[in-house]
Amino acid sequence: MVLSTSARTPEDPPAKSGLVAVRPSDDESTPANLRLLVDEHLDFVWRSLRRFGVLEADVDDATQRVFLIASEKLALIKRGSERSFLVGVAARIAGHSRRSYRRREAAERSYSSHPRPANPNPEELTQRLEDRALLDRVLDGLSEDLRAVFVLFELEELSIDDIASLLSLPRGTVASRLRRAREVFHDQAKLVGGVGSGRKGTP
Amino acid sequence: MSDPRRLIEEGASDFEAKLLQAGRRDAPSHRGRRRILAGLGFGGLFSTLAISTGADASMRGWLFAAGGGAASAIAVWAGVSAWSGEKTDAPAPRPAVTVVAAPHAPVPEPVQALPTPAPEPVAAPAHAPARAVRAQPERKSDGLSGEIAALEGARRALAGGKPNAALRALDEYGKSYPERRLGSEATVLRVEALLAAGERARAVRLGEDFLRSHPNGPYEKRVRSLIAE
Numbered sequence: 001m002v003l004s005t006s007a008r009t010p011e012d013p014p015a016k017s018g019l020v021a022v023r024p025s026d027d028e029s030t031p032a033n034l035r036l037l038v039d040e041h042l043d044f045v046w047r048s049l050r051r052f053g054v055l056e057a058d059v060d061d062a063t064q065r066v067f068l069i070a071s072e073k074l075a076l077i078k079r080g081s082e083r084s085f086l087v088g089v090a091a092r093i094a095g096h097s098r099r100s101y102r103r104r105e106a107a108e109r110s111y112s113s114h115p116r117p118a119n120p121n122p123e124e125l126t127q128r129l130e131d132r133a134l135l136d137r138v139l140d141g142l143s144e145d146l147r148a149v150f151v152l153f154e155l156e157e158l159s160i161d162d163i164a165s166l167l168s169l170p171r172g173t174v175a176s177r178l179r180r181a182r183e184v185f186h187d188q189a190k191l192v193g194g195v196g197s198g199r200k201g202t203p
Numbered sequence: 204m205s206d207p208r209r210l211i212e213e214g215a216s217d218f219e220a221k222l223l224q225a226g227r228r229d230a231p232s233h234r235g236r237r238r239i240l241a242g243l244g245f246g247g248l249f250s251t252l253a254i255s256t257g258a259d260a261s262m263r264g265w266l267f268a269a270g271g272g273a274a275s276a277i278a279v280w281a282g283v284s285a286w287s288g289e290k291t292d293a294p295a296p297r298p299a300v301t302v303v304a305a306p307h308a309p310v311p312e313p314v315q316a317l318p319t320p321a322p323e324p325v326a327a328p329a330h331a332p333a334r335a336v337r338a339q340p341e342r343k344s345d346g347l348s349g350e351i352a353a354l355e356g357a358r359r360a361l362a363g364g365k366p367n368a369a370l371r372a373l374d375e376y377g378k379s380y381p382e383r384r385l386g387s388e389a390t391v392l393r394v395e396a397l398l399a400a401g402e403r404a405r406a407v408r409l410g411e412d413f414l415r416s417h418p419n420g421p422y423e424k425r426v427r428s429l430i431a432e
Contacts, residue, residue: 047230060239065388067421068387069388072385072387093351128228131224154210154211155226185210189222
């Protein structure tokens with residue numbers, strides 16, 4: 001999957017995140033600028049990396065790498081294009097991670113070695129961790145192109161237009177990939193969950 | 204044309220909806236968040252609190268006031284949400300600042316890595332000319348993507364317990380991408396690889412040179428911790 005990190009055109013509307021960073025005219029790469037970028041997008045980048053396929057054991061480091069790369073490019077990231085840049089870098093890093101290890105075995109090791117936390121609701125927490133592990137297995141059945149669109153729409157709740165802008169794709173292509181991704185998602189969920197369709201509303 | 208409804212609202216089975224909900228609520232743990240921030244040079248309790256964690260303002264204030272007892276305070280507060288890194292419902296306050304389009308800043312000069320030993324020349328066969336011809340390194344044109352891939356390869360080698368392979372990969376990176384847009388990342392990775400290869404003196408020299416060239420940069424804390432005694 002090739003994701004563009006090209007900046008939006010001047011006609012593009014500003015990012016809905018509303019984000020932004022102060023950029024002093026004399027130094028655009030100061031830690032303060034990076035910190036604001038991190039403040040606004042850390043969770044988004046972290047979740048995107050996880051759902052793009054980076055294992056839990058690796059995602060903190062991968063998140064750090066995304067922002068370290070961004071820190072070297074702050075001067076080149078145009079206003080309104082921060083999230084687009086970060087998604088592009090995150091997708092590349094996730095792609096490399098997925099190709100470098102056998103995910104299924106690593107995911108099982110990661111899940112099985114995940115320590116049981118001491119907290120008031122261990123059963124609920126365990127269930128949540130299992131659900132995320134299952135989600136990752138289902139998402140593994142999607143190609144990188146479909147996975148990116150699916151994650152950004154269904155999990156990050158971005159609009160089709162925002163995704164098209166982030167990935168530098170036509171709206172129609174994003175919509176088409178989302179349809180295909182949903183079909184694969186349903187099929188994979190049946191395989192992983194071993195349950196029937198039972199979909200709510202119209203599929 | 205309007206967007207379709209989210210699967211979680213319409214079209215997902217109960218099982219699928221449960222998975223999607225789990226994915227939506229995922230977030231880095233507080234420990235992970237601190238590691239990430241520390242690696243970016245934003246370590247320390249105040250920096251952590253200054254960064255939105257999804258916690259409400261009153262809780263953040265309590266943690267800040269805890270001061271020196273921050274570690275235990277965080278552990279007490281953490282509970283389920285911190286361990287699982289759950290997102291809370293409270294939206295993170297956004298900084299009220301605006302972007303000013305700024306002129307392009309000069310890119311700092313990359314730190315020149317210490318020269319690594321040249322590979323042993325291959326002995327020329329008897330019938331060949333006495334002078335061995337060394338192939339010119341191929342300068343690649345795949346831009347930032349290529350640089351990321353190259354450094355990821357070095358990182359994987361290092362993570363796989365092969366620091367010398369990582370160093371060779373970094374040498375290739377330098378030859379293939381002379382512009383070294385990710386030069387700082389490459390230098391820090393080289394420091395790590397040299398340490399792993401037992402070349403502590405070289406790692407320290409490289410790290411110190413880097414710190415002199417990049418004071419107060421995002422890698423400062425990481426490099427200092429790497430070369431500390």
